[in-house]
Amino acid sequence: MSEKRIDIPITGMRCAACANRIEKGRFRMDGVKEVAVNFATEKAAVTVESDAADLPAIRAKIQSLGYEVTERDLHLQLTGMTCAACSARIEKVLSRMSGVYNVNVNLALETGRVSWDRSNYHRCTA
Incomplete structure (x- = not known):
């Protein structure tokens, strides 16, 4: 399976602890390999197996943690x-x-x- 990186814009983070909360948000989902959140750029870099990733589920997970995904x-x-x-x-x-x-x-x-x-x-x- 091929991998790709998706940058997801996130609003609502107030500090580095918010970014850490998203990273630790337990992205144990099919197709998600890694999540790295940058508070300064307000983005999550999500590495996914492109054939198995469920992007709406990833967005829903971020939103369930109290943050907004802008698109x-x-x-x-x-x-x-x-x-x-x-x-x-x-x-x-x-x-x-x-x-x-x-x-x-x-x-x-x-x-x-x-x-x-x-x-x-x-x-x-x-």
Whole structure:
């Protein structure tokens, strides 16, 4: 399995102890290898096995500890898709980009929604 690092922006931390609380938050989840939180940058660097990581569960875990995960939604109008394989390919490529949490492509409506951390947009690698 391949690994990837995801930077998750977090708000609500007031001190280094908050960052430590998130790190010690017992991220014993399938697919999560390591969690390192930086109070100064307000981000958690989460190393995951890309095939097994459940990013919504990781966000929910951080939120259950009393902190907020900040993200942006991008709504797309997509044209040219002819089958489910087209929409699956778009989801797969976009989900590999740094800072992307969730991708949903709707073939019938020709739309897409990407949840992402805007601060990572310049480091995207598809």
